[in-house]
Amino acid sequence: MVNSNSATSRFRQLLQQPGIIVAPGAYDCLTARIIQQAGFPAVYMTGAGTSVASLGYPDLGLATMTEMTANAASIAASVDVPVIADADTGYGGVLNVQRTVREYQRAGVAAIHIEDQEFPKRCGHLDDKRVIPLEDMVRKVRAAVDARTDDDLTIIVRTDALAVTGWDDTMRRCEAYVEAGADALFVEALRSPEEAQRVTRSFDVPLLYNFVESGKSPLIPADELERLGFKIVIFPGSAFMTVCKAVADLMQGLKEFGTTAHLMDNMVGLTECFEMMGLSQMLAQDARYAEQETLSGN
Numbered sequence: 001m002v003n004s005n006s007a008t009s010r011f012r013q014l015l016q017q018p019g020i021i022v023a024p025g026a027y028d029c030l031t032a033r034i035i036q037q038a039g040f041p042a043v044y045m046t047g048a049g050t051s052v053a054s055l056g057y058p059d060l061g062l063a064t065m066t067e068m069t070a071n072a073a074s075i076a077a078s079v080d081v082p083v084i085a086d087a088d089t090g091y092g093g094v095l096n097v098q099r100t101v102r103e104y105q106r107a108g109v110a111a112i113h114i115e116d117q118e119f120p121k122r123c124g125h126l127d128d129k130r131v132i133p134l135e136d137m138v139r140k141v142r143a144a145v146d147a148r149t150d151d152d153l154t155i156i157v158r159t160d161a162l163a164v165t166g167w168d169d170t171m172r173r174c175e176a177y178v179e180a181g182a183d184a185l186f187v188e189a190l191r192s193p194e195e196a197q198r199v200t201r202s203f204d205v206p207l208l209y210n211f212v213e214s215g216k217s218p219l220i221p222a223d224e225l226e227r228l229g230f231k232i233v234i235f236p237g238s239a240f241m242t243v244c245k246a247v248a249d250l251m252q253g254l255k256e257f258g259t260t261a262h263l264m265d266n267m268v269g270l271t272e273c274f275e276m277m278g279l280s281q282m283l284a285q286d287a288r289y290a291e292q293e294t295l296s297g298n
Contacts, residue, residue: 047086200229
């Protein structure tokens with residue numbers, strides 16, 4: 001029996017409750033903790049951010065399944081809120097997809113999404129994507145559903161067909177993926193609010209919207225996305241794209257002036273940074289064990 005307090009069951013509860021689930025993108029434990037402390041109900045582990053920040057690669061499908069699940073496990077262990085994780089294409093055929101599902105489930109995430117791009121994949125907001133045949137993806141979806149041992153693990157299926165084969169094929173794919181057992185749908189790179197509305201009116205399962213600054217989709221606020229019928233919105237690049245500019249500006253200032261003293265207003269204090277990671281609680285726990293040892297006379 002699944003623990004009702006597990007991340008998977010808590011995410012299922014969020015899906016059933018009113019309101020849109022806003023899940024900012026984290027690429028490491030620090031960004032995940034900041035997202036949680038800001039009060040968001042879920043964290044999205046971004047594959048693009050993992051590739052950029054952890055591996056030093058652009059989002060071109062170069063991250064392996066083990067690298068992605070290792071980051072997912074670290075992030076899931078660092079927060080109490082459910083984690084939605086990018087699982088790319090499932091990293092191979094149906095047997096690979098089944099292993100991928102089991103490994104992500106073991107990592108402690110609440111939901112994953114797999115997509116119908118060819119391997120190697122690329123960021124959904126880049127040009128020249130390719131998708132696998134519908135029948136091949138249907139087999140992957142069925143394999144993913146069969147592989148989970150926790151029925152509450154949410155399997156979100158993403159299609160990149162809109163930019164490749166067009167609207168009608170995208171709708172056929174979504175229908176087939178739901179029939180194969182997808183818990184939620186993720187139509188990548190929607191091009192207008194009108195297309196977004198058409199998607200949500202076409203399907204009864206939860207719909208995910210990908211909010212990518214400087215991407216191909218309109219930047220529709222969360223409350224408007226909720227009105228349009230979306231249940232989840234992720235912000236995968238917001239943190240790492242901001243960090244790129246902030247750190248670049250920091251280094252330019254350091255190079256120019258030989259000091260960062262003039263930039264301290266843009267920094268948190270060292271202790272404050274450690275507090276975000278639980279410094280006081282850990283020191284208090286350490287002190288309790290020391291006190292118990294003293295009382296026991298050892």
